[in-house]
Amino acid sequence: MLSNKMKMALPILVAIFIAILPTPEGLTANAHYFFAVFIGVIVGLILEPIPAAMIGLVGVAFSATFGLVSDSAKASRDWALSGFSNGVIWLIFAAFMFALGYKKSGLGKRIALLLVKKLGKTSLGLGYAVAFADGILSPFMPSNTARSAGTIFPIAINIPQMFNSTPENEPRKLGAYISWVAIAATCVTSSMFLTALAPNLLAVSLVEKNADIVITWGQWFSTLAIVMIPLFLLVPYLAYLIYPPEQKHSPEAPAWAAEELKKMGSITQKELIMLGLGILALVLWIFGKQIGVNSTVAAISVLCLLVLTxxxxxxxxxxxxxxxxxxxxxxxxxxxxxxxxxxxYLDWAAGLISTWLEGLSPSIVVLVLVVLFFLFHYLFASVTAHVVALLPLFIGIGVNLIPADMVHSLALLLVGSLGLMGILTPYATGPSPIWYGAGYISQAKWWMLGAIFGAIYLAGLVLLALFII
Known part of the structure; x- marks a missing residue:
């Protein structure tokens, strides 16, 4: 085990080592230095010698102070604060408050007890209950943050507490398993349906704009379901094998849950209010686009109602x-x-990739682009940012290097990877910080599990690529 002093020193040493390397041709010195700081932050997040929020804050403060992003003091300030105005950030914050509302009202406990009563004989059964809840909602909720973090998290997080599994007390008993199944399942459902992840819709429009290719809801599902449905059905079982809960069987749990429900008595006024506000949030998240209400605005509005009531x-x-x-x-x-x-930096990296791929067979080009597009997500804390930054570039590389009839398949593979890549890191997609923030899984363990499940998901994409190209 590394000492805390070593954990503090390593991110700094890694950043310095990268910074003193010669600046690659075509890249500015500031871009090179910023990349060094970025990698230092990533190493810091893996080792976590200080709280994760502080690591990110140090990286932003250092980069803004030394003008690595812009020479202008005002532009540096605007960049440093840009994340705090991001809609997904506020949606995540509101989701934490929803969880608190479910807990304080008692509704979360009641729903958790009902789930335990019906499916609580095994931990695997509970894992499938959490996964299927996400699967049912996913075609109708284009925000996986609203779906997984805002709707499922507040309920599911109560289940391990019923078995006295908390972040401080026996997290591996059940809580860690439930948390991992929840995030792993939502990553698959986010790729299974066009309407299960907001960046999917943006990605489809960018593909049409840059390659004149139209991807319909039916084309998306019929192509990607070949891999996504098996992956979705396997997720709770794979998590059970790779990251098993310590408590596997609890035949007495359903009877115990029934007894606890009796003790709780009839549903209270606060529970009914929480239920109504939960349904209101769900309706606004599903139909928000049609009625002109943004999902983040809906979450903040319901948060206000939680306090006012x-x-x-x-x-x-x-x-x-x-x-x-x-x-x-x-x-x-x-x-x-x-x-x-x-x-x-990203434009430079994409240009470099294009140069490397010249002369390779079209099938190899497609496979390499899919793998690189997936792995590049380690550099992103937002799927939307990933789409905007890289999708047009990768589609452009494909248009230049492969036959026109293969570009459609490449486009489907790239856009279909957007949900799956959310499994890689504790910051890779909107719900990730919520499930990580629950405290059941350490940052180091998350990175390890993210790499394992990321490899499984990527293997599924590669198999699909071999099938359709």
């Missing part, structure tokens, strides 16, 4: 350390990831 108090909001910690952490990472695009 006294389901939670304002004191609860401003003293929720986990929510504030994740808010700062994710906001700084969004800014850092956006900085890579701003300094020109």
């Amino acid at each position: 006294n389901v939670i108090s304002w004191e609860d909001v401003i003293t929720n350390k986990a929510a504030i910690n994740v808010f700062i952490w994710f906001a700084t990472l969004v800014a850092m990831a956006g900085g890579l695009k701003k300094v020109g």
